[in-house]
Every structure is written in structure tokens, then in C-alpha cells.
Amino acid sequence: MKIDNIINEIFEEEIVSLTFSNPFKKSEKFKKITIDNIDNMYTISEYSETQVFHKHLSGFETKRLMHELFETYKQLDGKVVTGNYNIRVNKKGNVLRRFSAQTNQVIESHNRSKNYILSNYKEMEILKDLKIVSHDNEIISTMFDKFKQINKYVELVDDLIKNDDLEKLKIVDFGSGKSYLTFALYEYLVNVKQIEVEVYGIDLKESVIKDNQALTEKYGYKNLNFIHGDINDIEIDNVDMMISLHACDIATDLALNKALAWKVKYIVAVPCCQNELYKQLKSDQFEKMLDFNIIKERMSALITDTVRSNVLQYKGYNTQVIEYIDSSHSLKNLMIRARFTNHTDHKALDNIIELQNTYNFNQKLLELQNIGLKK
Numbered sequence: 439m440k441i442d443n444i445i446n447e448i449f450e451e452e453i454v455s456l457t458f459s460n461p462f463k464k465s466e467k468f469k470k471i472t473i474d475n476i477d478n479m480y481t482i483s484e485y486s487e488t489q490v491f492h493k494h495l496s497g498f499e500t501k502r503l504m505h506e507l508f509e510t511y512k513q514l515d516g517k518v519v520t521g522n523y524n525i526r527v528n529k530k531g532n533v534l535r536r537f538s539a540q541t542n543q544v545i546e547s548h549n550r551s552k553n554y555i556l557s558n559y560k561e562m563e564i565l566k567d568l569k570i571v572s573h574d575n576e577i578i579s580t581m582f583d584k585f586k587q588i589n590k591y592v593e594l595v596d597d598l599i600k601n602d603d604l605e606k607l608k609i610v611d612f613g614s615g616k617s618y619l620t621f622a623l624y625e626y627l628v629n630v631k632q633i634e635v636e637v638y639g640i641d642l643k644e645s646v647i648k649d650n651q652a653l654t655e656k657y658g659y660k661n662l663n664f665i666h667g668d669i670n671d672i673e674i675d676n677v678d679m680m681i682s683l684h685a686c687d688i689a690t691d692l693a694l695n696k697a698l699a700w701k702v703k704y705i706v707a708v709p710c711c712q713n714e715l716y717k718q719l720k721s722d723q724f725e726k727m728l729d730f731n732i733i734k735e736r737m738s739a740l741i742t743d744t745v746r747s748n749v750l751q752y753k754g755y756n757t758q759v760i761e762y763i764d765s766s767h768s769l770k771n772l773m774i775r776a777r778f779t780n781h782t783d784h785k786a787l788d789n790i791i792e793l794q795n796t797y798n799f800n801q802k803l804l805e806l807q808n809i810g811l812k813k
């Protein structure tokens with residue numbers, strides 16, 4: 439089988455994670471390279487002897503990269519939604535491809551005892567269209583992480599509103615992507631909580647919006663809308679809750695900025711990869727801390743999310759930062775959850791300014807809200 443066909447086949451089966459290893463040249467800088475897919479955004483991690491470098495690519499760019507990687511590495515071990523690949527390439531370019539199909543039954547029986555908030559998942563037909571549950575009503579093992587993620591998110595939203603005795607709720611999901619969360623939350627609020635909801639999923643990708651609109655029609659979901667557009671350009675009246683899950687890089691800032699402009703009562707945001715501060719952080723005081731890429735990367739993410747949370751506190755929100763899912767599952771596991779109380783926390787702004795003075799950066803949400811220092 440040709441490499442071209444193998445790459446196309448792997449994409450068609452939907453990548454979960456891939457590892458290229460065993461380079462042809464001993465001197466190769468990166469000993470292994472991994473590719474992880476979150477909703478068709480690909481995180482590439484390059485492992486040298488001592489460091490890991492990350493970058494984020496589109497599907498098109500990832501395909502192109504895979505061609506190069508097949509020329510550099512002898513081995514690919516990959517997990518796709520339908521099974522596992524083991525591919526070996528020799529110097530002459532001969533390819534040995536092994537594929538073992540996934541059995542779907544395993545996960546559910548292992549986890550039967552766990553109480554998921556979406557305990558009625560077998561009745562949620564939409565989860566079959568989203569390829570989270572199989573036609574035999576089992577959670578598809580390669581999608582189990584996704585299933586856990588949406589359960590936890592729904593649980594944390596439920597916990598935020600549980601004492602508010604709501605009859606109606608208008609929600610906007612920014613960067614909704616394939617909308618696993620949007621559909622699951624909608625189903626939960628309508629069928630389990632019996633709240634009258636109006637939900638909007640917003641995304642830049644026209645194709646996912648069309649697919650989601652088709653599913654909405656198929657299931658006759660009322661008041662569930664998908665809009666193709668940029669977060670920046672969306673205007674919706676009287677929104678009660680803004681949610682976002684892994685809205686890439688500064689898209690989380692755009693989402694928080696809209697939520698603040700609309701003065702929504704509830705904000706639930708799980709940020710994604712973060713590149714903005716990484717390029718800027720500089721500190722006389724902590725110079726040696728920023729010598730190590732991985733530490734600098736984590737510092738950048740932590741400072742960004744501290745700033746975002748401080749902005750919400752300063753703008754009158756009672757704000758929590760909580761672990762969303764355990765870190766063995768995903769490093770993008772921090773949730774910013776907030777409720778509007780109209781209490782301005784001035785110390786939060788002092789903290790932002792102190793961080794900017796110490797680490798010397800501009801940050802998108804600060805810029806959009808016109809607060810903090812201009813560096």
C-alpha cells in the first residue's frame with residue numbers, strides 16, 4: 439500500500455493519536471513525534487533527548503507533515519476511532535501495514551458502576567451520530583475520553599445552576615466544533631432538568647455548522663441553533679450563559695470578552711492551547727525559570743489563565759478555577775467558572791499589573807477590555 443493511501447485512510451478513520459518513532463538517522467533531532475487530534479485541530483509534540491516542543495496544525499498541514507515524517511521515521515503506531523495501526527517503513531520505502539479493529543464493548547462493562555451525569559446515554563440517539571456510542575449502545579472505546587469530558591462539563595454546569603431554580607436559560611457555546619458538548623448539554627437541560635433552553639453553537643467552520651444543523655433537524659431539537667461565524671461578529675440578546683470548550687488560543691479571550699460585554703450571568707470556559715504569552719514572557723526576576731521550554735510553556739498557560747480569571751473578578755464575577763478532568767487525561771484541563779455578582783475585586787487588577795510588570799507581556803483579553811498596562 440502506498441504512503442499516500444495510508445495517510446488518507448488514517449484521516450478517514452479519524453485520528454485519535456499517532457506516534458512516529460525510530461528515526462532512519464541516529465542523529466535525528468527528534469526521537470519521536472506525536473500527533474493528537476482535538477476536533478480536527480492537531481497538536482504536534484516533538485521530543486528531543488531533553489525537551490518537548492509543541493505546535494498546532496490544521497488537518498491539511500498535518501497531512502503534509504505526515505508525508506515528511508514517513509520519510510524520517512521507520513515506525514508509526516496510531517490510534518484511530520475504529521482501531522489501531524502499526525506501520526513500518528524500510529529504507530527502500532517498502533511499507534508493512536497492520537491494522538487491528540477496535541471492539542466497542544470493553545469500556546462500558548469496565549465502567550458500569552460509575553455514575554455519569556449522562557446516565558441516560560443509551561437513550562441519547564444523537565451520541566450514535568456523533569460516534570460516541572455504538573449501535574449496540576456501548577461507548578466506543580476510542581471516544582471514551584470525549585464521553586468523560588462532556589459528562590464532567592455537564593456536571594460542572596449543573597453544579598453552577600443547581601440552586602437557582604431556573605425555568606429558562608439562554609446559552610451560547612463559542613467554538614462549538616462538532617458540538618458533542620452542545621448537544622449533550624442541550625439534551626440534559628431539556629430532558630433531565632426540564633428547563634426551557636435556547637442554545638446557540640457558534641463556529642468558524644462552515645462544514646461542522648452544516649452537519650450540526652442537519653442533526654438538529656433530524657432530531658427536531660427546538661431552540662437549538664448553529665451559526666457559522668466569528669465570535670467577534672456575533673451579537674445575541676439576553677444571553678444567560680457563555681460556555682466554551684477548548685476554543686483555540688485567543689478564541690477563549692474573544693469568548694470571555696463577549697460574555698463580559700453581554701454581562702452574562704454564568705461563564706464556563708475550558709481554555710485550549712495557548713501561544714500568545716509564550717512568545718513574549720521575559721523576566722529579570724525569574725530569568726532562569728524561563729530557560730526551560732516546557733516550564734515556560736506551562737508558565738505562559740498559567741499566567742494567561744490567571745489573568746483571564748482576574749479580569750472576570752475585576753469585572754464583577756465570583757470566579758473559580760477548577761480542575762476539569764484529571765491531568766493524565768488531558769493537560770488542557772483547567773476550567774474557569776464564574777457567576778456575576780457585581781462585586782468589583784480591585785485586588786484582581788493589581789495582580790494583573792504586577793504580573794505584567796514581572797513578566798512583561800500584553801494579553802488579548804486585557805487589550806479587548808482595555809485594562810492593565812500597555813507593554
Ligand SMILES: C[S@@+](CC[C@H](N)C(=O)[O-])C[C@H]1O[C@@H](n2cnc3c(N)ncnc32)[C@H](O)[C@@H]1O
Nearest residue numbers: 477613614615641642643668669683684686689
Ligand atoms: C478544538 S475545537 C473545540 C470544539 C468543541 N468545543 C469541543 O471541545 O468539542 C475549537 C473550535 O473553535 C473554533 N474557533 C476558533 N476560533 C474561532 C472564532 N474566532 N470564532 C468561532 N469559532 C472559532 C474552531 O473552528 C474549532 O472548531
